[in-house]
Amino acid sequence: MARLSSALGIWGAAVGASTAAGPIVGGLLVQHVNWESIFYVNVPVGLIALAMSLIVLRETPPSRAARSFDVPGILLLSASLFLLIWGLIKGPAYGWESTRTLAFFSGAVLAGVGFVLREWRTREPLLPLRLFRSVPLSAGTVLVLALMFSLFGAMFFMTFYLENVRGLDAVATGVRLLPMTGMLILGSPLAGALITRIGPRIPMVAGMLMGAAGLYGLSRVGATSGLGDTIIWFVLLGLGLSPVIVGATDVIVGNAAAELAGVAGGLQSTAMQVGGTLGTAVLGAVMSARVSSLLPGRWAAAHLPPLTGAQLGQLKSAVTVGVAPVPRGTPPQIAARLAEVSHSTFVSGMNAAFVVAAFVAVGGAAVGLLTRRGRPAADAVTDAAPDAEPGAAPQIPGAVPQPTAADTTAALELAAPPAAEATAAPLPAPAAVPLPVADAAADGHGALTGMVRDGRGAAVAAAAVTIIDGTGAQVAREVTAGDGRYHIGGVRPGVYTALVTAADHHPAASMVAFGAPQTRSDFDLSPAPGPA
Numbered sequence: 001m002a003r004l005s006s007a008l009g010i011w012g013a014a015v016g017a018s019t020a021a022g023p024i025v026g027g028l029l030v031q032h033v034n035w036e037s038i039f040y041v042n043v044p045v046g047l048i049a050l051a052m053s054l055i056v057l058r059e060t061p062p063s064r065a066a067r068s069f070d071v072p073g074i075l076l077l078s079a080s081l082f083l084l085i086w087g088l089i090k091g092p093a094y095g096w097e098s099t100r101t102l103a104f105f106s107g108a109v110l111a112g113v114g115f116v117l118r119e120w121r122t123r124e125p126l127l128p129l130r131l132f133r134s135v136p137l138s139a140g141t142v143l144v145l146a147l148m149f150s151l152f153g154a155m156f157f158m159t160f161y162l163e164n165v166r167g168l169d170a171v172a173t174g175v176r177l178l179p180m181t182g183m184l185i186l187g188s189p190l191a192g193a194l195i196t197r198i199g200p201r202i203p204m205v206a207g208m209l210m211g212a213a214g215l216y217g218l219s220r221v222g223a224t225s226g227l228g229d230t231i232i233w234f235v236l237l238g239l240g241l242s243p244v245i246v247g248a249t250d251v252i253v254g255n256a257a258a259e260l261a262g263v264a265g266g267l268q269s270t271a272m273q274v275g276g277t278l279g280t281a282v283l284g285a286v287m288s289a290r291v292s293s294l295l296p297g298r299w300a301a302a303h304l305p306p307l308t309g310a311q312l313g314q315l316k317s318a319v320t321v322g323v324a325p326v327p328r329g330t331p332p333q334i335a336a337r338l339a340e341v342s343h344s345t346f347v348s349g350m351n352a353a354f355v356v357a358a359f360v361a362v363g364g365a366a367v368g369l370l371t372r373r374g375r376p377a378a379d380a381v382t383d384a385a386p387d388a389e390p391g392a393a394p395q396i397p398g399a400v401p402q403p404t405a406a407d408t409t410a411a412l413e414l415a416a417p418p419a420a421e422a423t424a425a426p427l428p429a430p431a432a433v434p435l436p437v438a439d440a441a442a443d444g445h446g447a448l449t450g451m452v453r454d455g456r457g458a459a460v461a462a463a464a465v466t467i468i469d470g471t472g473a474q475v476a477r478e479v480t481a482g483d484g485r486y487h488i489g490g491v492r493p494g495v496y497t498a499l500v501t502a503a504d505h506h507p508a509a510s511m512v513a514f515g516a517p518q519t520r521s522d523f524d525l526s527p528a529p530g531p532a
Contacts, residue, residue, distance in 0.1 A: 025041075026038045028171060070118075073125060076114045080109075080112040083107040083108035086104055087104030088285055089284065089285075121482075123481065127263065127267065128260060131256055135370055136251055136370060136372045137264065140247075141267060142364070143371065144248045144275060145274065146275065147364055148272050148274075148279060149276070149278055149279035149282070150211060150212075150215060150361040150364070152276035152280060153276070153284075154218070154279070157283070157287065158218070159173060160346070161322055162176055164321060165346060176227065176230070180237045180238040181238060183235050183241075184241055187239050187243070188242045191203055191242040191246045195243065200248075200250050200251050200371060201247075201372060203246075204244050204368045204371060205369060207241065207242065208368055209365050210237075210239055211237055215237070217236070218233045220351070221350075222347060250373060251372070252267060252268045279357070283356060283357060284353075286356055287320055287349040288316070290353075291316055291345055292316060302337045302341050303337075304334065304341065305334075320349070321346075324343060446489075446494075446514030447489040448467070448488045448498075448512060448514050448521060449488070450485070450486060450521045452484050452486065452500055452523045455524065455525070455526050459480075460480060461480055462503070463525070464478075465486045465523075466498070467491060467512070468496060469496055496512055497509060497510070498523070500525060506527075
């Protein structure tokens with residue numbers, strides 16, 4: 001886990017470096033080539049990244065979740081996000097109570113419910129909902145959403161402020177943002193080291209609070225504020241972003257089962273993208289509402305020429321991005337008043353958006369209190385209940401009770417070769433059906449997959465498959481899905497004892513071999529007689 005935090009710190013620094021270089025290089029391309037070139041430059045960058053990936057990255061064994069492609073789930077999730085974001089973007093123009101706006105939001109809700117139902121019922125879901133049984137993982141996902149909502153939603157308007165209100169070019173704007181990106185480069189490795197020492201909770205909460213302070217500070221910026229009025233707030237934002245980016249991967253991926261680590265990583269990436277998109281849309285709606293509320297009164301107070309409804313609509317669209325639409329030939333005095341009204345109204349809207357973003361960041365800090373460090377795959381289970389007996393396996397709420405020390409001892413007795421003087425085992429003999437397995441590799445990790453059935457051949461859902469090593473210690477555990485299937489990864493190849501338990505069934509135990517990359521073993525459980 002220490003190596004993971006250090007690696008994430010390096011990754012965060014790389015993110016900061018690219019974030020710093022992007023606006024500056026993009027500004028140079030726009031100024032000296034054309035604006036289309038900012039898209040073309042991604043082609044060689046992508047090809048270089050692809051070549052490096054083929055050379056450097058090592059392949060990992062596929063998980064059971066990767067054997068199918070949940071097309072209906074993809075379509076439902078995409079539809080829900082599209083309708084929600086489109087409704088937020090078009091709400092100010094259509095009217096929040098208009099039929100079209102309500103139709104978009106209703107469609108988003110229906111598609112979202114359809115996605116949840118689909119993922120709940122399908123055998124191979126795009127997003128296994130059991131991931132969210134982990135409170136730290138769920139909290140980490142919400143934290144990432146809050147961070148990206150606040151940061152990207154708010155900084156979207158800062159670019160307009162620097163270019164359209166302060167009159168800076170694209171390169172100068174990128175330079176003004178360097179205090180934030182520079183702190184991200186410096187802070188990410190430090191955050192990785194700190195998280196290794198004390199865990200992610202305190203650094204992530206502190207980071208969100210620093211981010212909230214930075215956003216609130218930027219909400220006090222005026223139309224004539226200089227670099228000195230923004231640099232300290234950008235520094236706080238960069239320092240606050242670092243531990244959250246590094247710690248979120250530890251929390252989200254580390255608290256997922258080993259075979260779902262890839263899905264958890266995708267969940268984190270999706271949360272980052274969705275959070276930024278929602279932040280831009282929601283804070284854009286805040287900006288638009290603020291401009292619509294203030295602009296007519298300020299326009300009239302400045303004694304500017306009256307506007308038609310169409311002209312006012314065009315003016316609002318320009319002011320929302322910080323532009324003062326001064327027609328050619330406008331007298332200097334009127335042009336100055338028009339620019340002052342436009343820029344002051346934009347800044348008022350931007351300030352309101354920053355305040356909302358700061359409150360969201362504070363909420364994210366509160367959620368961060370629920371996070372905790374992820375664990376290696378062999379230990380990725382929840383803590384034991386306070387009243388558990390010594391040596392008892394950890395208990396997972398809502399799942400089949402895990403085996404106690406007595407169950408483990410019985411399992412080892414069942415799996416051991418029978419001695420001449422051995423007496424009958426206290427548990428019924430298991431009906432395990434191990435299939436041919438590959439030889440275990442000398443190093444690396446192995447995986448075990450299979451099904452749990454009852455005596456009639458029907459799948460047994462929510463059965464606990466616990467892997468026990470030769471010392472009697474639990475090294476892995478998985479609960480079967482609705483179709484009775486299980487997949488356990490991240491265990492060194494070798495021979496272990498598998499203990500299978502399920503409600504209303506006798507437990508079963510058998511010796512199993514973890515091979516590289518994967519072996520298979522199915523289990524049959526005999527029903528337990530009900531109470532007399």
